[in-house]
Amino acid sequence: MSNSYSDSIPLNASSQSDIDEIENLINASVQSGPATVLPARPLSPPRASIPVSTSPFIQSNIPPPPPLSSSSSNQKVPYVPDAPTPPPPVGNSSSILATGFGPTPNTLTEPVWDTVKRDLSRIVSNLKLVVFPNPFREDPGKALRDWDLWGPFFFVVFLGLMLSWSASVKKSEVFAVAFALLAAGAVILTLNVLLLGGHIIFFQSLSLLGYCLFPLDIGALICMLKDNVLVKLIVVCVTLAWSLWAAYPFISSAVNLRRKALALYPVFLMYVSVGFLIIAID
Amino acid sequence: MEQSSYSNLATTHLLGSVPAVLNEEKKASYEVPGANMQIFPPSNGGGGYQTLGAPTEVFEQQPPNNWKGVFSISSYTQYFNVDTDVVINRLISSFYPIGGDFFSKIDANPDLYGLIWITTTLVFVLASFGNCATYLTQKHSDSSTSWSFDVSYVNVAACGVYGYAVVVPMAFYFLLRYLGSNASLIRFWCMWGYSLSIFIPTALILLIPVEILRWIIILIAGTASACFVALNLRSYIEGNDLPMMVVASFLLQMALAIFIKVWFFP
Numbered sequence: 001m002s003n004s005y006s007d008s009i010p011l012n013a014s015s016q017s018d019i020d021e022i023e024n025l026i027n028a029s030v031q032s033g034p035a036t037v038l039p040a041r042p043l044s045p046p047r048a049s050i051p052v053s054t055s056p057f058i059q060s061n062i063p064p065p066p067p068l069s070s071s072s073s074n075q076k077v078p079y080v081p082d083a084p085t086p087p088p089p090v091g092n093s094s095s096i097l098a099t100g101f102g103p104t105p106n107t108l109t110e111p112v113w114d115t116v117k118r119d120l121s122r123i124v125s126n127l128k129l130v131v132f133p134n135p136f137r138e139d140p141g142k143a144l145r146d147w148d149l150w151g152p153f154f155f156v157v158f159l160g161l162m163l164s165w166s167a168s169v170k171k172s173e174v175f176a177v178a179f180a181l182l183a184a185g186a187v188i189l190t191l192n193v194l195l196l197g198g199h200i201i202f203f204q205s206l207s208l209l210g211y212c213l214f215p216l217d218i219g220a221l222i223c224m225l226k227d228n229v230l231v232k233l234i235v236v237c238v239t240l241a242w243s244l245w246a247a248y249p250f251i252s253s254a255v256n257l258r259r260k261a262l263a264l265y266p267v268f269l270m271y272v273s274v275g276f277l278i279i280a281i282d
Numbered sequence: 283m284e285q286s287s288y289s290n291l292a293t294t295h296l297l298g299s300v301p302a303v304l305n306e307e308k309k310a311s312y313e314v315p316g317a318n319m320q321i322f323p324p325s326n327g328g329g330g331y332q333t334l335g336a337p338t339e340v341f342e343q344q345p346p347n348n349w350k351g352v353f354s355i356s357s358y359t360q361y362f363n364v365d366t367d368v369v370i371n372r373l374i375s376s377f378y379p380i381g382g383d384f385f386s387k388i389d390a391n392p393d394l395y396g397l398i399w400i401t402t403t404l405v406f407v408l409a410s411f412g413n414c415a416t417y418l419t420q421k422h423s424d425s426s427t428s429w430s431f432d433v434s435y436v437n438v439a440a441c442g443v444y445g446y447a448v449v450v451p452m453a454f455y456f457l458l459r460y461l462g463s464n465a466s467l468i469r470f471w472c473m474w475g476y477s478l479s480i481f482i483p484t485a486l487i488l489l490i491p492v493e494i495l496r497w498i499i500i501l502i503a504g505t506a507s508a509c510f511v512a513l514n515l516r517s518y519i520e521g522n523d524l525p526m527m528v529v530a531s532f533l534l535q536m537a538l539a540i541f542i543k544v545w546f547f548p
Binding site for chain 2: 167259272
C-alpha cells in the first residue's frame with residue numbers, strides 16, 4: 001500500500017507519480033459522480049519530502065492547488081492521528097473541487113451538509129414527481145428514473161413512529177407490525193407484479209411504493225394530533241384515496257391489461273390496512 | 283459494423299463496384315430448422331461408418347417445466363399465469379360447496395395467486411373486524427368500555443391463517459404420496475387457498491354482537507368450506523379407500539372455523 005511506502009522510504013520521482021496515478025484511479029472509481037475521463041496528467045513534480053498519509057488510503061498525495069488553508073498543510077507533516085480519521089477536514093474540499101485539471105469532486109471529502117442537501121433535494125424532487133400532479137406521471141419510466149431508497153425509508157419509519165406514539169399500549173409491537181407490514185408489503189407487492197409477468201424494476205417499484213406513503217404519513221400526523229374518530233375517518237379516507245391515486249398509474253402500466261386488477265388489488269389491500277391501522281390505533 | 287458505413291457510400295455509379303450486402307446480420311441468425319446431421323454416404327449399420335441418431339427425438343410426455351432454480355423469479359411465473367376473469371371464476375366457484383369439480387377446473391393451470399392473496403386478505407379482515415367485534419361485544423355487555431386496538435390480533439391471525447394454509451395441504455400431500463396415490467402439491471395449495479375465501483364475507487357478518495347468531499353463522503360457513511374441501515378431495519383421490527383423509531380434511535376445516543370464532547369474535 002502506498003501508505004506504508006510513503007511512511008518509511010523516500011521514493012524517487014517516478015514511483016511517486018505512479019502512486020499518484022493509482023490513487024487518482026481509485027478516487028475516480030470510488031466517487032459516485034458523473035463518469036468523466038481523467039485528463040492525462042503530466043508527471044507530478046518531484047518532492048523534497050514525502051508526506052505521511054496516515055488517514056484512509058484516499059489521501060491527497062495529489063499536489064494541492066496553491067491557496068491552501070493551514071489545516072491541510074498540516075497533513076504534510078508526519079503526525080500520528082488520534083483515531084482512524086474520517087475524510088479530511090472541511091476546509092480542504094472547496095479548494096480541491098473540480099479545477100478542470102484536477103480530480104473529479106470527491107463525495108467523501110465534501111461537507112456533510114452538501115451530501116445531505118443533495119439527498120434531500122432528490123427526495124423532494126421524487127416526491128413531487130410521484131405524489132403531486134405533474135405532466136410526467138403518465139410515463140412511469142421517466143418519472144422515477146432517479147429512484148432512491150432514503151425517501152421510502154424515512155416515510156416508513158415516520159409512519160411507524162406516528163403509530164407507535166399514538167398507541168397507548170404495546171407501543172413497540174405496534175411499531176414492529178407497522179414497519180414489517182410496510183417493508184415486507186412493498187417487497188411482496190413488487191414480486192407480485194413480477195410474477196404476474198409484468199415489467200417493473202424491482203428497486204424502482206420499492207421506491208415508488210414508499211413514496212406513495214407520503215399522504216398517509218400526513219394523515220397519521222393529523223390523526224395523532226386530533227383524536228376525534230370522525231375526523232380521523234375523513235382524513236384517512238382522503239389521504240388513502242390520494243395514495244392510491246399516486247400509485248395507480250405506475251402499477252397499472254406495468255402489467256398486462258387483463259391482469260391489471262390482479263396487480264392493483266394487493267396495493268389497495270396494503271394501503272387500506274395501513275389506513276385502518278391509523279384509524280384504529282388509539 | 284462496417285457494412286452500415288459502407289452502404290452509405292454512393293458507389294453504384296462506379297464501374298465494377300459491387301453494392302454492399304445489406305442485412306447480413308439478419309441472415310446470419312437464421313436457423314435452419316430440423317437440420318439432421320448425416321455422414322455421407324449413409325450406410326445402415328454397415329462398414330465403419332456411424333450414422334448419428336436423429337437429433338429431433340420425441341420428447342418425453344412431461345409438461346414443459348421452466349424451472350430455472352429457486353432464486354429465479356421466472357421459474358415461479360408459471361404458477362401465476364392467470365387473468366382477472368379466471369381468478370374471479372375460481373373464487374365464485376369456491377362459494378359453492380357442492381360440486382366437487384374444482385380440481386378439474388384448475389387442473390391445467392393451478393395458481394398460487396389465490397392462495398397468497400386470499401390468506402393475506404383473511405389475515406387483515408380477521409385482525410380488523412376481530413377488533414371491532416370484540417369492542418362491540420364488550421360495549422353490548424358493558425356500555426362504558428372504550429375502544430382499544432389489540433395489535434396481537436394481527437400476529438395471531440397471521441400465524442394461524444398462514445400456518446394452516448401452508449402446512450395442512452403439505453401434510454395431506456406427503457400423506458397421500460406415502461400411501462401411493464398421485465398427488466400434486468400446487469393443486470392442493472390452490473384448492474385449500476380458495477376454500478378460505480368463504481371466511482372473508484363471514485367475518486363481516488360476524489360483527490353482529492349476538493352470540494347465538496355468531497355461532498350459527500360460523501357453523502354454516504365452516505360447514506360450507508369444509509364440504510368444499512372434503513368433496514373436492516374425495517373426487518381427486520377417486521377412490522373410497524381413503525375415507526379417513528376426507529373426514530380429516532373436513533374436521534380440520536371445521537376446527538379452523540371454530541378457532542376463528544372463539545379467538546377473534548368472542
